[in-house]
Amino acid sequence: MHSGYVMNCFKSIKFSRRLYCSLKAAQKIGEYDVAIVGGGIIGTSTARELLLAYPKLRVVLLEKEKELGLHQTANNSGVIHAGIYYKPGSLKAKLCVQGSKLTMDHCDKKKIPYKKVGKLIVATDEEEVKYLKVLYERGLSNGVQGLEFIDTQEKIHEREPECRGLKAIWSPNTAIVDYKHLAKSHADDFHDGGGEIRLRAKVAKIEESGRSDFPVRVVDSKDHTLVAKYVLTCAGLYSDKISMLTGCPRNPRIVPFRGEYLLLKPSKRKMVKCNIYPVPNPKLPFLGVHFTPRMDGNVWLGPNAVLAFQREGYSYFDINPLELIDALTYSGFITLCLKNLRYGMGEMLRSIIWPLQVKQLQKYLPSITSEDCERGPAGVRAQALAPDGSLLEDFYFDKSKMGNLKDRVLHCRNCPSPGATSSMAIAKMLVEKMGKEFGLEKIHEEIKTKLKQ
Ligand SMILES: Cc1cc2nc3c(=O)[nH]c(=O)nc-3n(C[C@H](O)[C@H](O)[C@H](O)COP(=O)(O)OP(=O)(O)OC[C@H]3O[C@@H](n4cnc5c(N)ncnc54)[C@H](O)[C@@H]3O)c2cc1C
Numbered sequence: 237m238h239s240g241y242v243m244n245c246f247k248s249i250k251f252s253r254r255l256y257c258s259l260k261a262a263q264k265i266g267e268y269d270v271a272i273v274g275g276g277i278i279g280t281s282t283a284r285e286l287l288l289a290y291p292k293l294r295v296v297l298l299e300k301e302k303e304l305g306l307h308q309t310a311n312n313s314g315v316i317h318a319g320i321y322y323k324p325g326s327l328k329a330k331l332c333v334q335g336s337k338l339t340m341d342h343c344d345k346k347k348i349p350y351k352k353v354g355k356l357i358v359a360t361d362e363e364e365v366k367y368l369k370v371l372y373e374r375g376l377s378n379g380v381q382g383l384e385f386i387d388t389q390e391k392i393h394e395r396e397p398e399c400r401g402l403k404a405i406w407s408p409n410t411a412i413v414d415y416k417h418l419a420k421s422h423a424d425d426f427h428d429g430g431g432e433i434r435l436r437a438k439v440a441k442i443e444e445s446g447r448s449d450f451p452v453r454v455v456d457s458k459d460h461t462l463v464a465k466y467v468l469t470c471a472g473l474y475s476d477k478i479s480m481l482t483g484c485p486r487n488p489r490i491v492p493f494r495g496e497y498l499l500l501k502p503s504k505r506k507m508v509k510c511n512i513y514p515v516p517n518p519k520l521p522f523l524g525v526h527f528t529p530r531m532d533g534n535v536w537l538g539p540n541a542v543l544a545f546q547r548e549g550y551s552y553f554d555i556n557p558l559e560l561i562d563a564l565t566y567s568g569f570i571t572l573c574l575k576n577l578r579y580g581m582g583e584m585l586r587s588i589i590w591p592l593q594v595k596q597l598q599k600y601l602p603s604i605t606s607e608d609c610e611r612g613p614a615g616v617r618a619q620a621l622a623p624d625g626s627l628l629e630d631f632y633f634d635k636s637k638m639g640n641l642k643d644r645v646l647h648c649r650n651c652p653s654p655g656a657t658s659s660m661a662i663a664k665m666l667v668e669k670m671g672k673e674f675g676l677e678k679i680h681e682e683i684k685t686k687l688k689q
Contacts, residue, residue: 265460266463267449267450267463268462268465269294269465269466269676270295270296270468270674271462271464271467271468272286272297273469274298274648275297275301276304276305276307276419276472277305277422277656278470279468279470280419280420281418281660282470282663282667283423283426284431284663285660285663285664285666285667287426287431288429289671290676291430292680292683292684293680293683296432296434296462297431297433297434298437299435300439301435302435303435304420304435305416305420307472307473308615308617308618308656309415309656311550311613312656313539314413314414315355315412315657316350316657318375318380318410319333319336319378319379320375320405321374321375321516322374322378324378327631328629328630331658331661331662332657332658333380334660334661334664335654335658335661336657338660338661339418339660343418348417349413349531350411351412351413352408352409353510353529354406354407354408354409354410354511355407355513356401356404356405356407356511357371357404357407357513357515358392358399358403358404358515359403359404360400360401361402364514367515367518368404368405368515371515372385372405375407380409382409384406385403385406386406396509396512398604400601410510410511414532415656415659434460439456439471440455441453441454441481442469442641443455444640450464451641451644452641454467466645466646466674467644468647468648468666468670469645469646470648470651472618473548475490475620475649476490476620478647482636482637482647483638484634484635484637487621487622487623488620488622489620490620491563491568491569491572492543492548492559492617493522493541493544493616494542494544494614494615494616494617495614495616496539496587496614497537497612497613498536498609498611499534499536499537499609500527500534500536500608500609501607501610504604505534507601508527508535511527512527512600512601513526513527514599514600520627521629522617522653523540523583525538525539525593527597527601534612536613537609538593539615540587541617542583543563545560546560547559547618548616549616550614550615551614566623567623567625568621568622568623568624568626569621570625571623590606590609590611591609617652618652620649620650628650628652629652630650631651632648632649633646633648633666633669634647634649646666646673646674648666
């Protein structure tokens, strides 16, 4: 009798808890024209652009962290690239050149600090000189303004007194900015324009709602639910996982590569005035350390590229066994490693014994020593890899494939560097795409008419 009474009490507590939770969840249900998942630089700039184009739309931005822009947006080199490297005609080339201009114009307008410190791409042997010439031609074809081919060591010295090299490209319009600051400014504009931002909202499901007016249901990990007409996802390191929620293929898969930086000690910062970059290896374009002055006066050296043991793992101690196994057993990663074993081992070694990384830096700045440097921060790249081990270099978008969700959910699956530079151009392109394919113009007109009545 006594134990039955206790059991009943437990049951009723459990029931009340469930009731309370579902009431709380119901409170959170909202109806939106568009829900955007991911509050990095891509999500925030697109949210802002969407309300600039269609101010009456009801738009919500969902971010799993307690702050916006905490991942790739905050942990990158902070360079506004000019658009030199990328294949003419590629989306990357077009969006980088456009994005760089849009970003600087926007910073001027909003008084967001940035600095045009310029950039030297330095060739240190004859092989690199050949590719440097290709890069120079690419830059010109891409419409990058102000490029100069520097053909003597003396002229390199004039730009950067401590730097050594055979030949170089000088890009005066390459700049630096704090992208987290920029993302915050976009989010403020979005919020001021009537957009809603939900933090600590980790999207766990995107499914059919069964409603004809708002066919998509988005559920977060705390069971908070909203319904929307359309969804855009910009989930960075989880972009493949989020795409899979709506029936998209598992591949190309995101493999997280941590990029660790060294810092130049404060007394040595004057050694570096502009960005100094190597000539990239065309097969592994994201490898190769560079020197980057920061908005806060620091100088970052790096990054390297080692497998992160967790998608958002910023040190060797951040380990997620499932995510690690997912990467290690993926044919794309295995093939990439086998093809580039020497590079990979070298990167690991330099990561553990960081003074070895200084040796690479000495190629460009012979006077730098490990006493001038210390360990610095790290960022994690969302590297999309095809099953055959090839890196997906260009930006890549995909649409939902499932039942009534087909064509209602758009995913940004690959936004590698220079994704931050290109973000404002990507935002314009996405809004145009959503405008056409989601019929946003019509929805917007309907809302305007309703509001007038
Ligand atoms: C080391 C490094 C250096 C780089 N240097 C440069 C550079 O100098 N210049 C440049 O232009 N680009 C650079 N990049 C690239 C640039 O940082 C990225 O292209 C850009 O930040 C991508 O932005 P994003 O919004 O797609 O990703 P993120 O900034 O990673 O944002 C994705 C957001 O989605 C959120 N999210 C994920 N899953 C969920 C979920 N389930 N629910 C809700 N929210 C979710 C995350 O919390 C995150 O805030 C660099 C990148 C790295 C890693």
